[in-house]
Amino acid sequence: MKIRTMHYYTVAAFQSFWRNRFMSVASIATVAISLFILGIFMTLVANLDYFVENLESQVEITVYLKDGATQADIDSVGHRLQALPDVKSVTFTDKNQAMDILKERMKDQPGILDALEGKNPLPSSYEVTFTQPEAVRRTADIVADYPEVEGTHYGQEIIEQLFKITTIIRWGGIALIIFLTLAMLFIISNTIRLTVFARRKEIAIMKYVGATNWFIRWPFLLEGLFLGFIGGVIADIALYQFYDFAVTSIHQSLAFLPMVSVYPFMYRTAGVLLIISMVIGAIGSTISLKRYMKV
Amino acid sequence: MIEFKNVSKVYDNGSVALDQVSLHIGKGEFVFVVGASGAGKSTLIRLLSHEELPTEGSVLVNGIEVNRLAKKSVPYLRRKMGIVFQDFRLLPNKTAQENVAFAMEVIEAPRRVIRRRVREVLDLVGLIGKADALPKNLSGGEQQRVAIARAIVNRPLLLIADEPTGNLDPDTSEDIVEVFKKINHMGTTVLMVTHDKTLVDMMNKRVIELDDGKVVRDEQRGGYDDEN
Ligand SMILES: Nc1ncnc2c1ncn2[C@@H]1O[C@H](COP(=O)(O)OP(=O)(O)OP(=O)(O)O)[C@@H](O)[C@H]1O
Ligand SMILES: [Mg+2]
Numbered sequence: 001m002k003i004r005t006m007h008y009y010t011v012a013a014f015q016s017f018w019r020n021r022f023m024s025v026a027s028i029a030t031v032a033i034s035l036f037i038l039g040i041f042m043t044l045v046a047n048l049d050y051f052v053e054n055l056e057s058q059v060e061i062t063v064y065l066k067d068g069a070t071q072a073d074i075d076s077v078g079h080r081l082q083a084l085p086d087v088k089s090v091t092f093t094d095k096n097q098a099m100d101i102l103k104e105r106m107k108d109q110p111g112i113l114d115a116l117e118g119k120n121p122l123p124s125s126y127e128v129t130f131t132q133p134e135a136v137r138r139t140a141d142i143v144a145d146y147p148e149v150e151g152t153h154y155g156q157e158i159i160e161q162l163f164k165i166t167t168i169i170r171w172g173g174i175a176l177i178i179f180l181t182l183a184m185l186f187i188i189s190n191t192i193r194l195t196v197f198a199r200r201k202e203i204a205i206m207k208y209v210g211a212t213n214w215f216i217r218w219p220f221l222l223e224g225l226f227l228g229f230i231g232g233v234i235a236d237i238a239l240y241q242f243y244d245f246a247v248t249s250i251h252q253s254l255a256f257l258p259m260v261s262v263y264p265f266m267y268r269t270a271g272v273l274l275i276i277s278m279v280i281g282a283i284g285s286t287i288s289l290k291r292y293m294k295v
Numbered sequence: 296m297i298e299f300k301n302v303s304k305v306y307d308n309g310s311v312a313l314d315q316v317s318l319h320i321g322k323g324e325f326v327f328v329v330g331a332s333g334a335g336k337s338t339l340i341r342l343l344s345h346e347e348l349p350t351e352g353s354v355l356v357n358g359i360e361v362n363r364l365a366k367k368s369v370p371y372l373r374r375k376m377g378i379v380f381q382d383f384r385l386l387p388n389k390t391a392q393e394n395v396a397f398a399m400e401v402i403e404a405p406r407r408v409i410r411r412r413v414r415e416v417l418d419l420v421g422l423i424g425k426a427d428a429l430p431k432n433l434s435g436g437e438q439q440r441v442a443i444a445r446a447i448v449n450r451p452l453l454l455i456a457d458e459p460t461g462n463l464d465p466d467t468s469e470d471i472v473e474v475f476k477k478i479n480h481m482g483t484t485v486l487m488v489t490h491d492k493t494l495v496d497m498m499n500k501r502v503i504e505l506d507d508g509k510v511v512r513d514e515q516r517g518g519y520d521d522e523n
Contacts, residue, residue, distance in 0.1 A: 002403055004400075004403075004406060005400075005403055008400060201384065201386065202386055204384070205384055205386065205397070205398075206401045207370075207373070208344070208373060208378050208384075209373065209374070209377075209397075209398040209401055209402065209445070209449065210370040210371065210372075210373035210374035210401075210402055210449070211370060211401035211402065212367070212370045213366075213367070213370070215401055215403075216401075
């Protein structure tokens with residue numbers, strides 16, 4: 001492609017941008033808002049995934065032993081736990097130790113423990129940690145079937161809830177993405193259609209004098225790419241500012257909440273959004289050209 | 296140069312525009328196509344430029360079978376022909392010379408060549424003095440000259456005109472036909488559709504008459520009416 005042709009394309013694209021400035025601005029705004037919402041969803045899902053992963057890696061199982069367990073039973077369970085795959089550490093807590101820990105924790109409210117009248121209802125237990133977060137649930141199911149074991153406990157409810165929420169958000173996000181994409185395609189193709197309409201004479205003449213279809217198509221494609229690109233850049237800047245602010249203020253008030261760090265996550269998300277915006281711009285203009293490109 | 300072999304054209308709505316037309320037009324000929332309204336003259340031209348495809352038969356331009364042409368080759372076919380219309384079809388926001396140059400720009404001719412060639416053809420059609428005028432400041436005849444200049448600027452082998460003088464007064468029409476004659480003398484085949492009896496009679500060139508989609512007359516040195 002020749003430099004002068006590029007120049008012609010660029011001039012043509014900017015001319016039509018200016019001629020339809022109202023629609024152009026409306027398209028850019030639609031793209032920017034849609035992509036911003038999309039970006040928020042991507043960020044939300046990424047953070048939820050991150051949160052669940054984080055939680056899972058911290059999860060340990062508490063294996064409660066039956067009250068009548070003998071020392072032999074206790075040792076046998078300990079050996080079997082050690083032998084299970086992906087187990088990192090196994091720590092035993094005697095029922096008396098458990099009582100001491102409870103007393104220590106309750107020393108401000110001694111009255112509560114008086115109600116026990118010296119009895120110790122706490123079971124002996126093993127704390128099991130893992131090298132693989134995926135091993136948690138599997139191991140808990142196996143261990144629960146041991147005859148010496150009363151029950152197991154880990155953060156299963158929370159994790160399962162979180163999984164459900166993430167799945168819902170993910171599906172909602174996909175539905176939203178489809179809807180927003182259609183909206184963006186609709187407005188961009190309508191904007192370009194105005195340009196095509198304004199230039200239909202020119203297009204007809206170009207055809208009669210033997211311009212190739214690609215030569216005719218390029219300025220419109222460029223306009224679509226441009227509308228998408230500007231919308232994408234605005235969305236990127238807004239999302240970056242928003243997330244940067246969110247991470248900072250959440251770290252201040254809820255320091256324990258793990259969040260995906262801004263870099264490199266935001267750069268990747270911004271890149272993805274920009275690519276989406278330009279692809280949509282290109283498709284939008286192709287849609288509106290279709291009618292005028294035959295002959 | 297041009298050959299129609301048993302060409303029929305039936306539009307989607309069922310109207311028969313051409314009915315078994317066979318024609319041969321040689322290189323460098325000057326041909327008038329006449330006939331009543333709806334006879335199929337414009338259709339004939341649209342088949343040459345691949346704007347419409349024949350329902351039956353084949354159309355050849357410079358040895359190329361137009362109706363079999365791949366879509367992406369159509370632009371290159373059109374570069375071999377210049378087309379002029381009754382309504383000029385100039386771009387209103389471009390000057391005369393920009394309108395002419397446009398035809399070379401879109402086929403990516405070098406800038407230097409464009410500048411030289413545009414002056415050449417504006418000179419040929421007698422409009423060198425109005426090169427920088429916008430179409431709205433030109434008379435109908437002048438606008439048509441610009442359109443002709445644009446049609447020939449890429450040195451087509453064939454110049455096709457569909458009622459080029461339809462909007463012009465008789466004197467201006469004669470001037471326009473003189474321009475066509477000049478172009479024809481330089482070797483370009485000219486095919487001109489017209490309703491203008493005076494012009495056809497004056498020029499004494501080959502006349503093809505269509506009626507109801509059929510060739511009813513083809514005379515080497517004819518007039519507008521069949522006078523035998
Ligand atoms: N795009 C079209 N769709 C359907 N029918 C058409 C189309 N174009 C032309 N026709 C029909 O085909 C026939 C020939 O039309 P054409 O335009 O070729 O005539 P013409 O000789 O150029 O007439 P005129 O002198 O009025 O320009 C007419 O009956 C016309 O109604
Ligand atoms: Mg006609």
